[in-house]
Amino acid sequence: MSLEGKTSQTAVVCHGGVDLRTETREIPQPKDGEVQIQVAVTGLCGSDLHYYLHGANGIFKIREPLVLGHEAGGIISAVGPNVNADLGLKVGDKVAMEVGVSCKSCKNCRKGRYNLCKNMRFASSAKTFPHLDGTLREVMTWPAELVYKIPEGLDLALAALAEPLSVVLHAWRRANLQPGARVLIIGTGAVGLLACALARASGSTTVVAVDIEQGKLDFAQEQQWATGTFCLPKGPRVSGLEALEAAEKSWAALKASDAVQSVLGLEDGFDAVFECTGVESCMQMAPMAAAIGTKVLYVGMGTKVLSLPCGPSLLSEVDLIGVFRYANTYPDALALLASGKLGNVQAMASHYYTLENAEQAFNDLRRGKDDNGKTVIKPMVGNLALVGK
Known part of the structure; x- marks a missing residue:
């Protein structure tokens, strides 16, 4: 025009x-x-x-x-x-x-x-x-x-x-995962969904997606980006010890779900957890869901003052990795979107x-x-x- x-x-x-x-x-x-x-x-x-x-x-x-x-x-x-x-x-x-x-x-x-x-x-x-x-x-x-x-x-x-995919690409590079990784994605907004798609395209054999909106989880499975999903119950946003209690309950429920129980050994944790919500209780659940010696990627923007259950994570040598926007990703993001490797991203x-x-x-x-x-x-x-x- x-x-x-x-x-x-x-x-x-x-x-x-x-x-x-x-x-x-x-x-x-x-x-x-x-x-x-x-x-x-x-x-x-x-x-x-x-x-x-x-x-x-x-x-x-x-x-x-x-x-x-x-x-x-x-x-x-x-x-x-x-x-x-x-x-x-x-x-x-x-x-x-x-x-x-x-x-x-x-x-x-x-x-x-x-x-x-x-x-x-x-x-x-x-x-x-x-x-x-x-x-x-x-x-x-x-x-x-x-x-x-x-x-x-x-x-x-x-x-x-390309912009939200750039965030995901930057996180994925910081995770440095190999094909066959078992991945948990917390939050299935656009970034979380693209993280699911990239994980599957990169050879992750297990991709479990978690959200409070069943419709978004259904979408992830319809696109074959998630091998399993779990819908957390909605509740008020809490902080501090209340958030920690909510995180412990959420991890216990996820661990007992079919999405985890159907994969041998997954109840011991994932190879990488991508936290894409910035919600305090979800950020606290993330290291609980990480297996010994693995990684948590904090992709969502969280609160300024945040309590994390770092004690067990440090003893388990779980790396807590921050992710802030992206650098040197745009050409690769556009090429990836055009390649078809991510599946039907147009549906997003x-x-x-x-x-x-x-x-x-x-x-x-x-x-x-x-x-x-x-x-x-x-x-x-x-x-x-x-x-x-």
């Missing part, structure tokens, strides 16, 4: 808790080293939902109106001056955008671990101020070096999944909404179901004409 003669655009802006506004903003022009992109679609994730509901994500509070969204694909509509020709970017290219802008000069950036850059500015995150607007808008400009052409034939909605894009209906998308994500009772896996919001929806 041409932008010729168009000077304004629609953007979805969060002003605070349950204060989401559709606003008209000026269309930006690309500066040195930037490209202009018509955003086709943005996938909503848990952090977007936290900002929508609370005006904050953990300790990161919105201090000025913020355009949400960071999982996106789009089409280049203009190329600014001094864009490196080696990138091969041109008008009309379908692209995915890596949305963290690092400083490039700090110790971590120089070591290639730019996800740990203290000066990182991440689109739609309130961690830094002034905030950096996200992708829930019609048009954005972005550093060309963080824009990747998507493989031929890859759907733009799938390109938006379960619902589509226009920018004007973004608040409905947030509310459906919050409930986990749409008005017809269908499970919401990944809401996609944007210019639906660009993705043929």
Whole structure:
């Protein structure tokens, strides 16, 4: 769709808790080293939902109106001056955008671990101020070096999944697992589901998925990404000793379930546990479910002060590994999405909404179901004409 003669655009802006506004903003022009992109679609994730509901994500509070969204694909509509020709970017290219802008000069950036850059500015995150607007808008400009052409034939909605898949790839690399590993995935949001898919594609013989939403667990089994599932009972969020008691009960119930009992020796624990919720009781259950000498990957964002049952874990030499975003993953994530090795990941894009209906998308994500009772896996919001929806 041409932008010729168009000077304004629609953007979805969060002003605070349950204060989401559709606003008209000026269309930006690309500066040195930037490209202009018509955003086709943005996938909503848990952090977007936290900002929508609370005006904050953990300790990161919105201090000025913020355009949400960071999982996106789009089409280049203009190329600014001094864009490196080696990138091969041109008008009309379908692209995915890596949305963290690092400083490039700090110790971590120089070591290639730019996800740990203290000066990182991440689109739609309130961690830094002034905030950096996200992708829930019609048009954005972005550093060309963080824009990747998507493989031929890859759907733009799938390109938006490159961001959560990058988180999973980063976690998987830190786990350094071998084929045949037996894996537990706690939480089956988009990241957890993609972790299940990647585990199976990487040769894990046992992948058990745990969640409080049966619909998401059913989806994981329908896609053959999980060899077993277990639905935890819903309850209030608790902390400290209450969370520890809940974790012990949850692990005892999981250990006694068919998902574990059907695999010889699995009651002694998994080769790796990927905790993808950030819920304290789940984070506490994770090391309980890890076998001696194995690993726990903390992928979900948790609370600032967290009690973990480290005593038994330390004695069992269980490695507790933090995972924060990703680095050097985007080309591999896009290639993996295009390869077909993950199965029918297209099915994760379960619902589509226009920018004007973004608040409905947030509310459906919050409930986990749409008005017809269908499970919401990944809401996609944007210019639906660009993705043929």
